Amino acid sequence: MSGRRVALATWLFLGPGCLIHAAPAAVPQPWQRPYGGADATGAVVLAYWGFEPGAEGADASGRGRALALRGSSRFTGGGVAGGGALECFGSGADRLVGCGAMAKRHPSLSPAGAFTIEMWIKPKPELADTKSVWLLDKKYLDYRKEGADGDRDYCLKLVAASGGRRRLVAQLGFGKDSADFGSGAFDLPSGEWAHVAFAYDGAGVGRFYVNGRDAGGSSHPGRGAVSPGQRDLVIGDRIGSNFSAFPGWIDGVRILGRAEVFRTGRLEIDRGSGRWVFRRMEQGASFGVRVCNQTGGALSDCIAVLGIESVGLRKEIRVGQMGLDEVRQIAVDVDTSLRPERYRGSVVVTGMAGETTHRAELPLELVIVPRPSPGRMPVVMWGTGDLPRIKEIGFTHQVMNLADFSAIWDADGPVESLSGDRLTEAGKTLDEHLAEGIGVVATLSPGHWLQDNAELGPKFGRVDRGGKIGEKPSLCASFSEVSAFARRVGESVARTFGGHPALEAALINTEVRDGTRLCFHPHDLEACRRATGRDVPDLVKDRGGVRYATLRGFPGDRAVADDDPILAYYRWFWREGDGWNRMHTMVHEGLKSTGRRDLWTFFDPAVRVPPAWGSGGGVDVISQWTYSYPDPIKMGQACDELFAMAKGRPGQRVMKMTQIIWYRTQTAPELPKDESKRVAWEREIPDARFITIAPDHLREAFWCKVARPVQGIMYHGWGSLVEAEHRGYRFTNPETAKVLAGLIRDVIGPLGPTLRDVPDRRADVGLLESFASNVFAGRGTFGWGHTWVADAHLVLQWAQLQPEILYEETIMRDGLSGFKVLMLPGCDVLPRSVVAQIAEFQRKGGIVVGDEFLCPAVCPDIVLPSLARTGAPDKDKAELQKRAAALRAELDPFYRRFAESDNPDVVIRCRRTDEADYVFAINDRRGFGDYVGQHGKVMERGLPSKARITVRRPGAVLYDLLAHRELEVKGGSEGVEFDAALGPGEGRTYLLVPRRIAGVAIDPVPESRRGGRAEIRVRVADQNNGCLAAVVPVKLEVRDPDGRSAEFSGYYGAANGEMRVGLDIAPNDAIGKWSVRATELASGRSTEAQFEVIP
Amino acid sequence: MGRLILVVAACLFGGAVRGANSGGPAERRDALLKAALGGGVEEVGRGLSDENLVVRRTAARLLAEAGASAEGALATALGNTDSLVRRTALRALCRLRPERALDWARKGLGDEDPAVRRVAVDWLTGVEPRTDNVTALLVKARGDGDALIRDAASAALFPFQRENVSLRNRKDYDHDVRIAQAIPLPESGWEFRLDPGDEGHLKGWFSGGGPGWARIDVGKTWESQGHAYDGVAWYRLTFKLPSKPGKLTAVDLAFDGVDEAAWVWLNGEYIGSHDMGKAGWNKAFQLDITREIRWGGENVLVVRVFDSAAAGGIWRPVRVEVLE
Known part of the structure; x- marks a missing residue:
């Protein structure tokens, strides 16, 4: 076909995709009626089965490829042109018996070059229950299988696509391997005849046709004719074993020895x-x-x-x-x-x-x-769900694949990241997302693709000192070819989809650093030499470090020189040496190459590494996924690790993901043998490997995240959140999705823009995660929160402290000024410069809390003994809280908290901007429930709590940002006190400001013309009639004269009590009086104004 | 100096006092810090008797920083009721007076609090060259009830070290792990050799071969097979494995019980150990051997066993476990 582009300009347009052919003057096409003459018996016809009454199984081409019925199949009337047909019955659950009709093997059924398979099909309703059925088979093994049995001839299948549609898939065997050819999705109503065809050009290109219409295809350059096989040919089912028959009628099956073009x-x-x-x-x-x-x-x-x-x-x-x-x-x-x-x-x-x-x-x-509100907080489904439910729950983004890495690898420069039908489908999907207001996150993992590629993986794999590739694939991301490929991936996606506003973000090389290994290519050795000034130390064997106990002459005080060769090597390896961070940066820069500055990139899980800066490279956002068990407040610990990591790259933002899935083995491992003792989900899905997070855990984890200045939140595990097609993730708790939807609706929606804008309160309690101790003593959390180092953070939270996690690099760069308490869990070994900083900190009055592992060069003021968890979450929590109470008692004479609760189960956290404090209270009181609690592994049931909260800020006025009202406080010279009653897993957000909110005002809006601009300015005033020195959540509603909500109606965070919104009045907007209502969500005051839109 | 000793004595014999400065603990601590800046060792020393432990520890730390002028106070602080003060003092003294450190370390090893004993063993492990006296103290520390002390001493005395964590125990592995296949090693056909001088590891017995090995079975103690012996002994087994399974993520060598500690080599490579002291005699353990195992070939497994008392040996079965 030829193609020409006619560029015309008008002032608008668009449309959905279904093809409509207004019918006059359709030219009859040969395929539309039973073939006769040369179309049926010509030399190019290899076989033709018309199922005509009286000659049902005969080969109408005269080639003698007669059919014999199999199983329950039968020849019937009711064919497409009123003649006969082959009726097949779906295999259902019984996949041991084949049906359809079979023609004996014959060499002529293996085309020597181009060929076409076509047939009429009329599905039965039960097709909807199938995932994949066979229309025609001469291949049998629909996967790569070397030898005489496999990779030969062809088969044609009908597979399920999204939205109840279907796709055709042909698989061709080329002797050494096989290749799939696929059509685009199409509607296939049951009870209606449809003509389907696959035409292969004998040179790698296959196209599909449905009712004469081009239905897409695939290209496999370099392929030739199929390799001839020895199997019979079956219509309507698979040749043998694991049958999956087409449930319906088949008519007019023809195999041609050329690639036919069909038309409508x-x-x-x-x-x-x-x-x-x-x-x-x-x-x-x-x-x-x-x-x-x-x-x-x-x-x-x-x-x-x-x-x-x-x-x-x-x-x-x-x-x-x-x-x-x-x-x-x-x-x-x-x-x-x-x-x-x-x-x-x-x-x-x-x-x-x-x-x-x-x-x-x-x-x-x-x-x-409409354009989204500028401050909207992303709520990302790290996965893909169906749009209606994604939207209903309140997600703002979900993940989508937008790159064909193979094509990009083969290219010299940036190319279209998808092509053909995949490009078309992706475009439609992006449109659908944009229409629903859901942003798309492109998942781009070129590293995984290379690593798992059978040919390229070994070529670019990591090698040991002897130059040997490891058994497990592990990409050496430091190859220049790999870097160039990474950038090309980013550039290609940006070029192909960067102009589509639905594409808002990209996830880059997720979960790659867990599998990283040391590597000894010449370029790795040279890079190490350049960065550290030395060769890789001989004692360095693997990524796990070198234990100090094995090193003769290691300093007795375990204060190691900052430039110790082993320490320097690992610092380099984790920051840049393994190449991943640079590779992420390359993808990121490629994505930005077309100027899409608003597109944000992220990497996760970013703290599955030792505590050293740099993870994620230059991405805009780092994130981490965390399982909430056994203690949901560990979500906060993982969050704080991300902030510690981001300190190494000013401007890098943090988001946080909660796993919707729970490992069955970690939460409810033993299925009760006695069925009567099984709970509902155990009875329904006894073999579930991943189950749904308990709703109270999700709620508490949510509050742990938003109590910190995260820029977005994420969730993974669609199959466990809703009833959906699952791949091991099972939906076992229907309450969880309701809780999440409620939190997004009630908290993220109205408060999200405010929460994104309020920074953390400057920490005066630090917790050091030591890189040197990771290298020399194997300490650290690797982002899992399983170890004592993480539990120490939980102890601090329960002790009503608000720790900032510090890396050694942070201390080396910024010192410890401003800190009053420093916790050193699992700090067996420390760099000398850090020891010196700690000594200076103590000389200035700082309190050091250490454990039994602490580097002897540091003398702690308080010892917090470590705890090895027993696996009994109630006992472990009680022990940790006991330590928290003891620590609190020891610290009390020396340290005064800014805010605290009198109930250790109610964890307090504060953020601050200008004159305003934002106090979060999170209820961590839990017990064993009857969802998984009966297994004794997780206390998943939240329980109500009460607490008296003290904030040492005299004279403050207190607002509940969820209830939108002022609360009474008991004041004193030291601060304010108030009571809080919290439901299971519940959180609260309070705003404390020095002066009471007096009101909210909208400046007069001038008259505006259609096509012009109107600016709305809202001010939240305090008692002194100044703008409130806080970020105040404001709800803005703009309505046209017909009462329709206008663009930019929504929620805002009014920084310094003030916000401005510019309305672009549309040429077709209604003229007349428009109304503006602004409601500040602290005290609940609102005001209304009007302005005029004129023609 | 005399006044300082008097103050410390007051702490030791007269119980804790609030300290010379009035006010709360924070004020008293601040006063010590200020005093230290002015070189007031005497005033700082009085802090060792403060009723508040943080204040007392601050005093000990400041004395340790003061150096030689505080030696007397630090020596006396070795008897302080607070173990952290003792710990700080011991460490400071060992640094100040290396020639007397052995005596202090010996004393420290007898302290009731492991924090103090750890300081002693930390110092001992760093002494170069290592004298017989130091070695003797480390050998003693190897039997300490505290795992950290035991491990530190063992590491200093035993030249083979490797951290070995089975995939099933790895906290950073985000997948369930199952045993896809278990291959029991034979209970008979093992070889055995006593090592009363604890020198086999220095003589390379782990590399296989060599004379002087007798037959023994596993799954039962060596005493039950005629070896009335406590100490170090070696086991050796040559075994063949089938070809590599199609799917595996990791391979473990699983011991159901070795009385009481074990150090393991496979094909000449040191794999790791199981040493929990006496408590380890009936504890199962697994060691990752993914890299060292030879599929479809011959493997040589050598196990050094230490038993301090009563029955000893590899008294329960051993298996190769394929993990997925």
């Missing part, structure tokens, strides 16, 4: 791969319509007419001549200044074949969506 006989129009959803005020937006001449002859005087009645648009576009099979792309500019809504219209194309007029019409629906 009409002028066709569709929207191709163009967009139909746009974000308001988007620049350079355009829509594409694809017109294809499938009439079977040339057309003249082709004209496309676009019309959208609601905006008075009618645009005529002269297309001119169109040759046979010619395709034209018509580009139409879109005016995105229009009011956000759906604009319905049509495009009609006509063309003349002599006196005959061909006509096609495509109903169109342009969608212009």
Whole structure:
């Protein structure tokens, strides 16, 4: 087919994708009726089964490939043209008996080059219950299998696609391997005949047709003819074992010895791969319509007419001549200044074949969506769910694959990151997300792809000192080719999808550093020499470090020189030596290469490494996933590790993920033998390996995250959150999704912009996670929160302290100024400069809390003995809280908390900006419930708590930001006290400001014209009539004269009590009086104003 | 100096006092810090008798920093009721007077508090060259009830060290682990050799071969097989394995019980140990051998066993376990 692009400018447009062929003058096509003559018996026909009554199993081509029925299948009437058909019955659960009809093997059924398989199919309703059924099989082994049995001939399957649609998949065997060819998704209504065909050109290109329409295809360059096999040919099922028959009727099966082109006989129009959803005020937006001449002859005087009645648009576009099979792309500019809504219209194309007029019409629906509120806090589904439920729960983003790494690897420079049908599908999916207001996170793991690639993985794998590749794949990310590839991936995705506003973020090389290993390529050795000034020390054997106990002459006080060769090597290895961080940076920079500054990149899990800066490289955001058991407040510990990591790269932001899934083995391992003792989910899914997080844990974990200045939150485990197709993740608790939806609705929605804007309160309690102790003593958490180092953080939380996790690098760079208490858990070995800083800190009055492992060079003021968990969560928590109480008692004479509760189960955390403090209270009181608690591994049931909260801030006015009201406090010279009653796992957010909120005001909004701009300024005033020196949550509602909500209505954080919102009044916005209502969500005060929009 | 000793004596014999400065513990501590800045060792020394332990420890630390002028106070502080004060004093004294450190370390090893004993063993492990006296104290420390002390002493005395964590015990592995296949090693066909001089590891017995080995079975104690003996002995087994399984994530050598401690070599490579002191006699343990195992070939397993008393030996079965 030939293709030409016709660029036309109009001021708007768009449309959905279904292909409509207005029917006049369709030219009959050969495939539309039973074949006869040469079409049935010509030399090119290898076999043709028409199932005609009386000759049902006969080969109508005359080649003698007669069919014999198998199993329950039968020949019936009711064929596509009123003749006979082959009826098949689905295999259902019984996959041991095959059906369909079989033709004996024959060499002529293995085409020597190009070939086509076509047939008519009419599915039964039970097709909907199948994932994959066989339409025709001469291959048997639908996977790569060397030897005489495998990788030969062909098969054609019908597989399930999203939305109840179907795809065709052909697999061809080429002797040494096999290759899949796939169609795009299409509708296949049950009870209706459809013509399906697969045409292979004998040179690697396969195309599919459904009812004469091109349904996409695949290309495998370098392939030739299929390798001939020795198997029989089966229609309607697999040849043998693990049967999966097509449930329905089959007619007119023909195998041709050439690649046939099928046509509809009409002028066709569709929207191709163009967009139909746009974000308001988007620049350079355009829509594409694809017109294809499938009439079977040339057309003249082709004209496309676009019309959208609601905006008075009618645009005529002269297309001119169109040759046979010619395709034209018509580009139409879109005016995105229009009011956000759906604009319905049509495009009609006509063309003349002599006196005959061909006509096609495509109903169109342009969608212009409002821009998201600027401060919206991302709530990311780290995975992929169905859009309606993703939106219903409140997620703002989900993950999507947007790159064909193989194609990008093969290219010399940036290329389209997807092509063909995958590109089209991806474009549609991005549009769907944009229409629903859901951002897409592209998952880009070129490192995984290379590592797992059978050919490239070993070539670029890590090697040991002897140059030997390890058994387990582990990519050496330091190869220059790997870096270049990483950048190319980013550039290719940016070039292909960077212009689509639905693409908002990218996840880069997730979970790669767990498997990193030392590497001894010449380039690694040279890089080490360059960075450290030395060769790799001989004692360095693996990534786990070198234990000090094995080192003769190691300093007795375990204060190691800062430039100790082993320490220096590992510091280099983890920061840059293993190459991953640079590789992340390359992908990140590639993604930014087209200027999309708003697109944010992230890496996770970023702290599955020793405590050394640099993890994630140059990405915008680092994140980490955490399982909430046994103690959900460990979520805060993991969060604080991320902030410690981000300190190494100023400007890098932190988000935090909670695992929706729980490991069964960690939470409810033993299925009770006595069935009566099983709880509901154990009865229903006894073999579940991953179950749903308990709702109270999710709630508490949520509060632990938002109590910290995270810029977004994430969740993984769609299959455990809702009833959905699962891959091991099982849905065992329906309450969890409700809790999450409620938290997003009630907390993230109204308070998200504020929470993103309020920094942490400056910490005066530090907790050092020592890199040297990781290297020389194997300490650390690796982001898992399993070890004493992590539990020490929990102890501090329960002791009503708010620790900042420090890395040695932080202390070396910033010192310990401002800190009053320093906890040193598992700090067996410390660099000398850190020891010196600690000594100086103590000389200035700082209190050091150590454990029994502490580096002897440091004399602690308080000893907090470590705890080895027993696995009994109640006892472990009690022991840790006992230590917290003891620590609190020892610290009390020397350290005064800014805020605390009198109940250790109510954990307090504070953030601060300007004159405002934000105090979070989190209820950690829990017991064993009847979800998993009966197994004694996790206390999953939250219990209500009460606490008296003290904030040492005299004279403060207190607001409950969830209840939107002022609370009474008991004041004193030292501060304020108030009582809190919290439900299971519940959290609260309080705002303390020096002066009471007096009111909220909207400045007068000047009269605005259509197409003009109106600025709204809202001020939250205090008693002194100044703006409140705080970030105040504000709800803004802007409505047009018809009561419709306008763009930028939503929630804001008014910094310094003030916010400005610029409204772009659309050319088609309503004229008249618009209303603006602003409600500050601290005291609940609101005000309203009006302004006029004129023509 | 005399006044300082008097103050310390007051602490020792007269019980804790609030200290010379009035006010709360924070104020008293601040006063000590200020005094230390002015070189007031005497005033700082009075802090050793403070009723508040943090204040007392601050005093000990400041004295340790003061150096030789505080030696007397530090020596006396070795008898302080607070173990952290004793710990600080012991460490400071060992540093100040290395020539007398052996005596202090010996005394420290007898302290009731492991924190103090740890300081002693830490100092001992760092002494170069290592004298017989130092070695003797380390040997004693190897039998300490505290694991950290025991491990530190063992590490100093035994030249083979390797941290070996089975995949099933790795906290950083985000997958369930299951035993896909268990291959029992034979109970008979093992070889055995006593090592009363504890020198086999120095003579390379772990590399296999060599004369002087007798037959023995595992799954039962060596006493039950005629060896009335406590001390170090060696086991050796040559065994063949089938070809490598198609799917495996890791391979463990699993011991159901060795009385009481074991050090393991496979094909000449040191694998790791199981040493929990006496408490380890009936504890199962696993060592990762993924890298060292030879599939489809011959393997030589050598186990050094130490038994301090009563029955000893590899008295329960041994297996190769394939993990997925």
